[in-house]
Amino acid sequence: MEADSTTYENTYHANTKVADSLPFTICPGNYKLYQDFIEDNVEKNIEYQIVERLQQFGLLPNTVKCPSSNPDCNVVCKVARVIDRVQWVCAGCGKRQPIRIGSFFFKLQCSILQVLQMTLAWCEDVDITVALQHFDVKPKVAISIYDRLDELAIKELNRQKLGGENSVVMAEMYPDCLNRLSPDTTDQPHVHRILMLADTKHISTYYRLHVIKGDPKNLHSDNMDDDEILKSEVEMVLSNMTEPGSMIVLGNNVPSIDGCVSYQNLVQHCDVDMQRFLSSRVWRQALTLCAASRDLCVAGTGAGVASGANVGVTGAGAGVGAAACALAVQRYLDASLYRLRYEDGFYDHILKLISAEFTETSASDAN
Ligand SMILES: [Zn+2]
Structure with missing residues (x-):
């Protein structure tokens, strides 16, 4: 019938147009996986279909144990009048458990x-406010999802050190290096200095970006030597972020350290192309971040500009603010660096990490 076919076409059309209606750009591979999860093939309710696919992927457990542990206990997946539309029900004792038990989704209030969707947005580095408004998620819940994903990424990032035997790790200080590497075109004042490390053995350069904590600009300790602290x-x-045996090359703005090579020393032995790469191109993405x-x-934003009038008060305020936002900046840089290593396919990667970290597997095998 014509009405039905029109309806079908509209639905189909609506589904394929989702990417266009998202308020952010999305990598094709990430989008394909998301579509695979949410595709509606109309046999069962869509929530049940998604649950089955997530079980297959490993994001939800395939089986769970009954907490009653009676001999005749046997937990099965059943349609129910709950937000997920399915739940675990024990055929023996009747005990019910949420389908999300033993997973990343457990106790998230959405x-x-x-x-x-929020995970997809996080993978695409979408501003949290844009994402939570578009997907209609409460700010508190959105923040908790983003925080957990940040923490997961940072944990993975910290597992891998840069360099190794016969590898070169470059070091440079931001923003001190800016005039040489690229013109500074932004209006924001520089609050933090960031030690940039680049591992040149990876084709898409691996970086670590460390926000300097003992920044002389923010900590006014007269009796300590700022250079020594730095x-x-x-x-x-x-020593924390590089493998032993790495050849560490210090840029002109990094304090000289025993056992490291200076940039000037290294470039003497390089051809012009390599010099150009090491002096600017190797830092391109790090500088953007x-x-x-x-x-x-x-x-x-405000404290620095207003510091003339109330030196005492504003100075203290700026110190506290700088310490707090140093943490936020460090977190952002770490999560972004991890994201940068994967490009398209990151959604799949992070969902597999979530599965490995949070999904309790085959709890009933023990019986
Ligand atoms: Zn039971």
Whole structure:
């Protein structure tokens, strides 16, 4: 019938147009996986279909144990009048459990679909406000999803050190290096210095970006040597973030450290193309992230400008603000760096990490 076919076509059309209606750009591979999860093939309710696909993927457990542990206990998946439209029900004792038990989704106050959507948005580095408004998720819940994903990414990032035997790790200080590497075109004042590390053995360069904590601009400790504080912090970061045996090349704005090579020394042995790469191209993406991270600096927005009038009060305020936003900046840089290593396919990667980290597997096998 004509009415039905029109309806069908409209629905189909609406589904394929979702990407266009999203308020952010999305990698084709990430979008394809998302579509695979939410595709409605009309046999069962859509929530049930999504649950089955997530079980297949490993994001939800395929089986769970009954807490009653009676001999005749046997937990099965059943349609129910709950937000997920399905739940675990024990055929023996009747005990019910949420379908999300033993998973990343457990106790998140939104639908499973919304968690998938917020995760997709996080993978695409979408501003949280844009994402939560579009997907109609409460700010508190959205923040908790983004936080957990940030933490997961940072944990993975920290697993992998840069360099190794016969590998070169470059080090440079932001924003001190800016005039040489690229002109500074932003208006925001520089609150933080960021130690940039680049591992040149990866074709898409691997970076670590460390927000300097003992920043002389923000900590006014007259009886301590600022250069020494900076130097010891750089030393600590290098030993934490690089593999032993790495050849570490220090840029002109990094304090000199025993056992490291200076940039000037290295370039003497390089051809012009390599010199050009090492002096600018190798830092391109790191500089973009450092510049973007300045949007997170609350300390730089008002406190710095107003510091003339109330030196005592504003000075203290700026110190506290700088310490707080240094954490936010560090978090943003770490999560972004991890994202940068994967490009398209990151949604699949992060969902697999979530599965490995949160999904309790085959709890009933023990019986
Ligand atoms: Zn039972």
